[in-house]
Amino acid sequence: MTRIEILQQLLDQGFHRIGQIEILRAESLASPPPCAYLLCHEDDIEDVQNASGQPSGFSESSNPFDARDISTYADDGEYRFTKGQINLKRRWVMHLEDITALHEAIENFYPSNFSLWLAQQRGTLEVQTLRDKLNRQTGMYRFARSISNEGAQRLVQRVCGPAHQCAKKILWQIDADTPLEDSEASRFNGIGSGLAEPHAIPLLCREACNHFVAECRKESKKEFEAKAQA
Amino acid sequence: MPITAKPQAALFIAGHGSTENPDSSVPYFDHADEIRKRGLFAEVHCIFWKEEPSFREAWYLTDCEEVYVVPDFISEGYFTQDVIPRELELTGPTTTVRGKTIHYCAPVGVHPSMTQLLLRRAKEVAPDVDPTQTTLIIVGHGTNLNPNSTKAIKDQCNLLRLQTEIPYAAVLDTYMEEQPFIADWHTLAETPNVVVVPFFISDGLHSYQDIPVLLGFESEVGAAASQREVFRHNPHELHGRKLYYSSAIGTERLIADVILDQIHDFDQLHSNTTHDTH
Numbered sequence: 001m002t003r004i005e006i007l008q009q010l011l012d013q014g015f016h017r018i019g020q021i022e023i024l025r026a027e028s029l030a031s032p033p034p035c036a037y038l039l040c041h042e043d044d045i046e047d048v049q050n051a052s053g054q055p056s057g058f059s060e061s062s063n064p065f066d067a068r069d070i071s072t073y074a075d076d077g078e079y080r081f082t083k084g085q086i087n088l089k090r091r092w093v094m095h096l097e098d099i100t101a102l103h104e105a106i107e108n109f110y111p112s113n114f115s116l117w118l119a120q121q122r123g124t125l126e127v128q129t130l131r132d133k134l135n136r137q138t139g140m141y142r143f144a145r146s147i148s149n150e151g152a153q154r155l156v157q158r159v160c161g162p163a164h165q166c167a168k169k170i171l172w173q174i175d176a177d178t179p180l181e182d183s184e185a186s187r188f189n190g191i192g193s194g195l196a197e198p199h200a201i202p203l204l205c206r207e208a209c210n211h212f213v214a215e216c217r218k219e220s221k222k223e224f225e226a227k228a229q230a
Numbered sequence: 231m232p233i234t235a236k237p238q239a240a241l242f243i244a245g246h247g248s249t250e251n252p253d254s255s256v257p258y259f260d261h262a263d264e265i266r267k268r269g270l271f272a273e274v275h276c277i278f279w280k281e282e283p284s285f286r287e288a289w290y291l292t293d294c295e296e297v298y299v300v301p302d303f304i305s306e307g308y309f310t311q312d313v314i315p316r317e318l319e320l321t322g323p324t325t326t327v328r329g330k331t332i333h334y335c336a337p338v339g340v341h342p343s344m345t346q347l348l349l350r351r352a353k354e355v356a357p358d359v360d361p362t363q364t365t366l367i368i369v370g371h372g373t374n375l376n377p378n379s380t381k382a383i384k385d386q387c388n389l390l391r392l393q394t395e396i397p398y399a400a401v402l403d404t405y406m407e408e409q410p411f412i413a414d415w416h417t418l419a420e421t422p423n424v425v426v427v428p429f430f431i432s433d434g435l436h437s438y439q440d441i442p443v444l445l446g447f448e449s450e451v452g453a454a455a456s457q458r459e460v461f462r463h464n465p466h467e468l469h470g471r472k473l474y475y476s477s478a479i480g481t482e483r484l485i486a487d488v489i490l491d492q493i494h495d496f497d498q499l500h501s502n503t504t505h506d507t508h
């Protein structure tokens with residue numbers, strides 16, 4: 001089955017939410033606009049439904065690649081360092097002509113996430129441990145690899161999870177033998193809406209993001225300085 | 231050079247990206263959009279070292295069995311020769327890995343067709359100057375760590391000197407961190423007009439802040455705050471010259487053509503060299 005066919009099957013099974021994005025079928029609206037699917041922020045569903053996909057004051061787009069522009073900054077102007085952050089802008093609606101456009105849009109709102117989920121379903125997803133990620137860093141980020149396991153465990157609890165704005169399900173361990181300690185962040189299932197699969201698919205973190213790597217670098221510097229002072 | 235459509239293949243544009251500066255990845259997406267519009271590939275994706283999706287996640291993005299990878303980098307160097315091949319598990323120009331055939335092309339910055347883009351950019355930023363009264367300065371980072379980055383600029387400057395389309399009085403290669411220094415532009419250039427084009431893929435601290443400070447039209451403090459504004463105040467009257475400053479050459483949408491040129495050249499050069507890994 002192609003990925004588009006799998007997405008179609010998933011939609012037929014009731015999939016309608018990814019991250020903070022709701023997928024609406026145009027035909028479900030009172031006066032359907034000329035498109036197949038609409039996307040909007042999960043908190044704007046009612047407005048979009050009530051206005052049959054054209055709520056006033058919302059920005060409108062039909063290009064799935066506009067997903068990137070919509071998702072770069074939060075409403076307060078903050079750069080969203082990972083698209084797993086739960087501060088997606090509101091008050092926009094996307095009208096998509098077909099399922100291919102829908103696939104492109106969700107892959108741009110949540111880069112590669114549908115692909116990763118698909119690979120997980122197919123049994124081909126390889127997860128990268130934190131140590132593997134850190135050991136491959138270059139330049140000033142090389143220093144990140146010196147972080148202790150304890151420091152890394154603490155960072156997960158301080159940086160990841162919805163309490164810290166990231167709604168991805170962490171798939172990685174510290175290394176092959178060291179799983180993450182139990183915490184809200186490590187337990188999080190990647191579905192911020194609280195819906196069950198297949199109504200939503202999880203956001204997946206198969207390798208620590210570069211923001212996490214940057215935090216590891218800061219933390220390992222602190223550890224180094226603390227040791228030097230002791 | 232036009233390339234034949236490859237409706238079965240995917241194109242991956244490999245970029246550096248940044249965790250802090252979203253402007254840094256805009257050019258890659260622009261180049262991808264431009265190529266997508268032309269309908270030459272089944273899929274066009276951007277993959278990054280410092281953003282999502284990562285190089286290592288590239289495998290999962292496509293079901294195409296043939297993939298062209300073009301580094302959207304300004305020169306050969308550590309990233310194009312070590313990091314990208316390592317991350318994508320490439321062992322040669324064409325590698326079969328995980329059931330996919332990957333063609334690894336040369337980076338955009340080393341292609342001779344960059345010359346046309348540099349000319350175009352220089353013309354855009356200073357459309358009315360008399361080229362015979364103008365020095366065109368290409369500025370790069372320059373560092374002893376990567377001699378290739380200066381080589382790419384020197385090569386381009388040689389090509390710019392050879393062209394006759396726009397007869398600039400002089401074409402100079404300069405650097406932020408090695409000689410000849412961009413900070414000395416007013417002693418290096420002898421003409422009343424000077425056009426400066428940064429040889430970088432994306433705009434960031436170097437083009438927003440560092441180079442404007444070295445050129446002398448921004449002060450050290452708070453210069454970065456102006457960001458793109460920095461390109462909107464041409465010409466700057468400095469040292470009795472008119473100085474025209476452009477944004478990074480990589481922000482030119484037609485780098486898309488250079489990406490396609492690299493694919494064309496790759497196909498010409500390597501028709502039957504496949505390395506199997508796993």
Ligand code: SF4
Binds near residue numbers: 159167211
């Ligand atoms: S490393 Fe943590 S913060 Fe970064 S994407 Fe993964 S879960 Fe989110």
